[in-house]
Amino acid sequence: MAMKASLQLRVGTQLTMTPQLRQAISLLQLPTLDLRQEIQQAVEANPLLEQEDEFEEQPVAERSDDALEDRWAEQIPGELTVDSDWSDTYQDTPRTIEGPDFERQAAGQTLQGHLLWQLALQDMKPDERLAGEALIDAVDANGYLTQPLQAIGEGLQGHQGRPISADCLERTLARLQQFDPTGVFARDLGECLTLQLDALPADTPLLMPARRLARQFLTALGQGDTRLLKRRLGLDDAELDEVIKRIKSLDPRPGSGFDSAGDGHVLPDLLARRGEDGWQLELNPDALPQLRIQPDYAALIRKADSSRDNCFLKDHLQQARWLIKSLDSRNATLLRVGREIMSRQLGFLEHGDAAMKPLVLTDIAEAIGMHESTVSRVTTQKYLHTPRGVFELKYFFSSQLAGDDESAHSSTAIRARIKQLVAQEPPAKPLSDTRLAARLDEAGVRVARRTVAKYREALGIPSASERRRRG
Numbered sequence: 001m002a003m004k005a006s007l008q009l010r011v012g013t014q015l016t017m018t019p020q021l022r023q024a025i026s027l028l029q030l031p032t033l034d035l036r037q038e039i040q041q042a043v044e045a046n047p048l049l050e051q052e053d054e055f056e057e058q059p060v061a062e063r064s065d066d067a068l069e070d071r072w073a074e075q076i077p078g079e080l081t082v083d084s085d086w087s088d089t090y091q092d093t094p095r096t097i098e099g100p101d102f103e104r105q106a107a108g109q110t111l112q113g114h115l116l117w118q119l120a121l122q123d124m125k126p127d128e129r130l131a132g133e134a135l136i137d138a139v140d141a142n143g144y145l146t147q148p149l150q151a152i153g154e155g156l157q158g159h160q161g162r163p164i165s166a167d168c169l170e171r172t173l174a175r176l177q178q179f180d181p182t183g184v185f186a187r188d189l190g191e192c193l194t195l196q197l198d199a200l201p202a203d204t205p206l207l208m209p210a211r212r213l214a215r216q217f218l219t220a221l222g223q224g225d226t227r228l229l230k231r232r233l234g235l236d237d238a239e240l241d242e243v244i245k246r247i248k249s250l251d252p253r254p255g256s257g258f259d260s261a262g263d264g265h266v267l268p269d270l271l272a273r274r275g276e277d278g279w280q281l282e283l284n285p286d287a288l289p290q291l292r293i294q295p296d297y298a299a300l301i302r303k304a305d306s307s308r309d310n311c312f313l314k315d316h317l318q319q320a321r322w323l324i325k326s327l328d329s330r331n332a333t334l335l336r337v338g339r340e341i342m343s344r345q346l347g348f349l350e351h352g353d354a355a356m357k358p359l360v361l362t363d364i365a366e367a368i369g370m371h372e373s374t375v376s377r378v379t380t381q382k383y384l385h386t387p388r389g390v391f392e393l394k395y396f397f398s399s400q401l402a403g404d405d406e407s408a409h410s411s412t413a414i415r416a417r418i419k420q421l422v423a424q425e426p427p428a429k430p431l432s433d434t435r436l437a438a439r440l441d442e443a444g445v446r447v448a449r450r451t452v453a454k455y456r457e458a459l460g461i462p463s464a465s466e467r468r469r470r471g
Helices: 018-027 032-045 113-119 124-136 149-151 164-174 189-198 207-216 218-222 226-233 237-248 307-344 346-351 359-367 370-380 411-424 432-443 450-458 464-470
Strands: 049-051 270-273 279-285 291-293 384-385 387-390 400-402 408-410
Touching: 018 307, 018 370, 032 049, 032 307, 049 226, 113 124, 124 149, 124 164, 149 164, 149 450, 189 218, 189 307, 189 400, 207 226, 207 237, 218 226, 226 384, 270 307, 279 307, 291 307, 291 400, 307 346, 307 370, 359 370, 408 411, 411 432, 411 450, 432 450
Parallel strands: 270 384
Antiparallel strands: 049 291, 270 279, 384 387, 400 408
């Protein structure tokens, strides 16, 4: 059959990613400690940048010199549009197996916590979300599913009281296998390596034989049977060496990099304070240094001079302006997102976890008119200091469970209620998971016994029998 060539007109809009805009978005996603290092490096490399001295009695004002308003300078917009979809920003960068660009692993974050955070970003049906939580519970420390799907699904009840089907579990597993770290939720080593290979660009050399080796011939690879591998995969010596090198570059334990240990050093980006007019949210003035243009060097710039030294100063002045503008844009976006979150979680500030409301990324994104991926970048590894402690912004996002009175309860609030019920129980007659579920049901919160058990374990609360023995 002959192929006919044709022309097609496609109409659409696309964000033009200039290097300066890429810089603004990159700064937006950096944690504060990393950003401080970036700023320090920029100050050391750019003579037109300087850090304001907080002990200076009268800071030197930036000169309103013609040099600072030169016509040669590239026009810097009044507001940087850092809101974009992932594909807008990194459309030329394929997904790799080295880890996420924006969803960085927080210090001390567990693998389950990292996966639950990604689950909260998904648009899923209630039964699929329950299945996803059960699958995450079943993942071991290396990121593998060591239990059969049938065993995981046993006793798992959907929102309508019906058992969750095997098809639902399979569909949900397929979605979760796309989560970071790449290769997680595999049921064996071959599947783990195949998932990582599937994440590589389609034009990766020798990708198909590498997939076949991962699926079918790992035993032969372990035994060093290169003759069998060359014959079955149709490769010569050089090609087989490349395929083996590719396989060895993959991570056989994708979940092993996560643990609960960390140095615990956190610098809050935002401060929540209660004043006479209510709760106020502001930037932490100690989080980032204040930058300004170095006025003495800027005054040396001459308009019509194209000498090497003058061009050097012009270029660095423009870079300094863009960096300062990018930092201003980052701070404005962080404040915008933080204030919207706090406006919805004032109950938490007043009463603690028990008053936490259900909240997902879509809620904030729609309220402030930004893309979900932007909200995700802003809330990852950005911290808020409150009278109740320091919390990562993503802590305030919580999945929703419906109550009998058509009200909604966040999973965080339910965990707080479980903790409260256990604290108030008679030591001689601790509440079982079934009785805890019944108590919650009496309060208008319908939660399955298995969900109660999961939340109890996440809180580090022993079972009723163990609490009785300890009592």
